[in-house]
Amino acid sequence: MRSRSVLVLTVVHHPDDSRIRHRQVAALLDAGWQVTYAAPWSGYDLDLPATVPGLSTVDLPRSRGRHRGAALRGARRLLREHGPRHDLVLLHDPELLLALPGLHLPPVVWDVHEDTAAAVEVKAWIPRPLRRVAAAAVRGVERAAERRVHLLLADHHYASRFRRPHPVVPNVTTVPERAAPAAQPVDGVLRVVYLGSVTLERGAAEMVEVARGLPPGLRLEVVGPAHGPAQAVLARAREEGLLDWHGFLPSDRAVARLDGALAGLCLLHDKPNFRPSMATKVVEYLGRGIPAVVTPLPLQADLVGRSGAGVVVPFGATTQVLDVLAGWAADPEIPRELGRRGHQFVAEHHDWGTQRAGFVSALEGVAAAGR
Secondary structure (H helix, E strand, O other): OOOOEEEEEOOOOOOOOHHHHHHHHHHHHHOOOEEEEEEOOHHHOOOOOOOEOOEEEEEOOOOEOOEOHHHHHHHHHHHHHHHHHOOEEEEOOHHHHHHOOOOOOOOEEEEEOOOHHHHHOOOOOOOHHHHHHHHHHHHHHHHHHHHHOEEEEOOHHHHHHOOOOOOEOOOOEOOOOOOOOOOOOEOOEEEEEEEOOEOOOOOHHHHHHHHHHOOOOEEEEEEOOEOOOHHHHHHHHHHOOOEEEEEOOOHHHHHHOOOOOOEEEEOOOOOOOOOOOOOHHHHHHHHOOOOEEEOOOHHHHHHHHHHOOEEEOOOOOHHHHHHHHHHHHHOOHHHHHHHHHHHHHHHHHOEHHHOHHHHHHHHHHHHHHOO
8 A cells, every 4th residue: 555645734833843743743754654744944943854754844934923824825825736645634723724715635634732712812912802703713713624624632621612523632742761860950950940832821920930039059941932021021031140041942852951850840820721731841741750830720730630740839829839849959859759650650641652553543544534
C-alpha cells in the first residue's frame, strides 16, 4: 500500500509547537506518512528547516492580533494549490475553517486545541463590547465545522461543545525513562521554572512578585514567549535582575531547562478558557521529575492531587507560593520525593508514547474513508 500524505497547516502557532511538530508530525513521519507542514516560519523569524526525510515545509504569513487577513488569504491559496494532492488536510487554527468554503479538498481534520470561544472573551486585541459577539460567532463556526469536517479534541472535556463523539488526542508529553532528581543547585542556586507562553492571565504579574520575594539561593527562570502587556512586565523584571527570561526555545531545549529544578509554576487565573483544559506545562513538570505549584483550576488541581506531586495555592496568593518554595528549599528531599511521584504518575497516565498510535490510527481512518 502506498504511503499516505497529509497537509498540516497553522498560521498562529510557532512552527516548533510541541503538539504539532514534535508529537503529531513526528508520529506521522515515523508511521511512513509524507507530510507537508505549512507554518509561519518567517513570521517567527525562522528559516525553513533542514531537509527531513518525508517532510516538506512551506512558509505562510503569521496571523496575530487584528492582522489576520493576509494569513487567511495565504492559507486559502495553499489549500487550493496543494490540498488536492494530499490524502488529508490537518488544520490547527479555528480561523483556517474560514479558508475552506468552495475548495475541492480531501478530508479535512480540525485539531481542537482549546475552548476557542472562551479564549476570545479574554483577547485584549478584541474591543471589550465585541468579545461576547465574537465568542457567539465562534460557537456558530464550531457547530458548522462539525457538520463539514472531522474533529480531533485535545481534551475529553471539550466533548460537551459538540453534538457527536470525536477522537481525543490529549495534550500529553514525552516522558523520559528516568528523570533527574529535583532540587539540584547550579552554582549554589536552586531554579524555580515556568515553561510556556506568558500573558497576564497566565500569571505574569504574580510570577514577577514571586521572583521579587524569593530568598537568597532561589531564582525564577521563565522559558517561553510573552504576549500583550506581559512582554513589558517581564522585560522590566529582567532589567531589574529579578529573573531570567529566555523567551521561546525549541521544545527539546525548553524541557531540558526543567531538569533538576526545585519546582514548576502554573499560576493561571480563573478564566473560562482555562477551566476545561489541562495545562500541558504541569504534565511536563511532573514528567521531568519536578513538583508543581498550581492554582485551583479543576484539571490541574486534580492532576496534582491524584499524583501527589505538588501543591495547590489560591488564585493570586503569591505569599503562599513563596512559603511553599522556601519550605522545599529548606528540605530538598521533599521536592525530590514529590518529583519521583509525579514522574511515575505521568509515565503511567500521560505519556505520548501511549497516545501516538491512536492519533495515527484516527487519521488513517479518516484518510481511508476518502473524500
